[in-house]
Amino acid sequence: EIVMTQSPATLSVSPGERATLSCRASQTVSSDLAWYQQKPGQAPRLLIYGASTRATGIPVRFSGSGSGTEFTLTISSLQSEDFAVYYCLQYKNWPWTFGQGTRVEFK
Amino acid sequence: EVQLLESGGGLVQPGGSLRLSCAASGFTFSTYAMSWVRQAPGKGLEWVSVINDSGSSIYYVDSVKGRFTISRDNSKNTLYLQLNSLRAEDTAVYYCLASFDYWGQGTLVSVSS
Numbered sequence: 001e002i003v004m005t006q007s008p009a010t011l012s013v014s015p016g017e018r019a020t021l022s023c024r025a026s027q028t029v030s031s032d033l034a035w036y037q038q039k040p041g042q043a044p045r046l047l048i049y050g051a052s053t054r055a056t057g058i059p060v061r062f063s064g065s066g067s068g069t070e071f072t073l074t075i076s077s078l079q080s081e082d083f084a085v086y087y088c089l090q091y092k093n094w095p096w097t098f099g100q101g102t103r104v105e106f107k
Numbered sequence: 108e109v110q111l112l113e114s115g116g117g118l119v120q121p122g123g124s125l126r127l128s129c130a131a132s133g134f135t136f137s138t139y140a141m142s143w144v145r146q147a148p149g150k151g152l153e154w155v156s157v158i159n160d161s162g163s164s165i166y167y168v169d170s171v172k173g174r175f176t177i178s179r180d181n182s183k184n185t186l187y188l189q190l191n192s193l194r195a196e197d198t199a200v201y202y203c204l205a206s207f208d209y210w211g212q213g214t215l216v217s218v219s220s
Contacts, residue, residue, distance in 0.1 A: 034207050036152075043202055043210040044152065055208070087152055091207050094166040096142070098152040 002026050002090050006099035012107040019075040021102045023088035028068045032092035035064055035073045038101075039084045047086075048073065078104070109133040109209045116201065116214030123193050123218070129186040129203030129211055137181040139206050143188045145199035146213075155201070156188065171197075193218045 003026040013019045023033070031051040036044035046055040048064035051071055061076040075082055083106055088099040115127040127143070142157040156167045156177040165177055176189040186203050193216075200213040 038152075043212050045210075046208055049207060089152075089154075089207060094157060095168050096154040096157070096207075098154065101151045 001095055002029060002093055002097050004088055004090055004097050004099040006086075006088060006102050008102060009100070010103045010105060012105050013078050014107045015080055016077050017107075019078050019082075019104055021073040021075075021086055021104075023066075023071040023073070023099050025069045025071075025090055029090040029092035031067050032090060033064075033066070033071050034089045034091065035062075036087045036089065037082075037084045038087065044087060075104075109205070111203050111205060111209055111211035113201065113203055113211045113214040116216045118217045118219065119193055120220050121194060121218055125190045125193065125216060127188040127190065127201055127203075127214060127216070129188075131184045131186065131203075131205065134205065134209070136184040136205075141177075141179060141186045141206075142204040143177060143186075144202045144204050144210075145197075145216075146202070147196075147199040150199075153199075158186070190216065195219065 005024045007022045033051045035048040037047050038044040047058050047062050052064045063074045065072045085101045085103050087101050110132045112130045138160050140159045143155040145153050145155050158165050158177045158179055162179050174192045178187045195218050198218050200215050202213045203211045
């Protein structure tokens, strides 16, 4: 099983600031990596797939990078609606595995 | 518009059973691998099981092997998850997922005496 490790667990950011979230895989997942945003009481929403491709309707302030074992989600200028929990998912191998999540909170 | 509508959750005693359903619309269901993902209260996401488009390949997370069974009916655009021998630690919101793209809103399974 591929273990996905996200850091930090919590990120305190002010609106308008840049947020950088990391996800590390225990073995290579190539570019088979997705990022999701989840708000309380809601299902996760796909932000990024293929490590760097924005899903339909996702604002350009969200960007993904990386390949192999190291990945980054960047929110260039945090908006109030971006405060949420973010998860990475590797879909290279079964079982698919999620990171434990990064909570982006208001500073 | 893509829609995934889960149903079948509820309160069940330890050792009991439930059958979850996920009705899909707005996309070609028969061409998508489908998964179940769960989220325990206040916890992160855990992938549970996947079935490929034809139903010929199935995988489970170790913690549910032998207890849960995933299946699909492409003629009805519906995904299923049979949950047997339920434990308290199976308490979670269960989401169905089309490939890695589309999520349902979830159905709550509570296992308690």
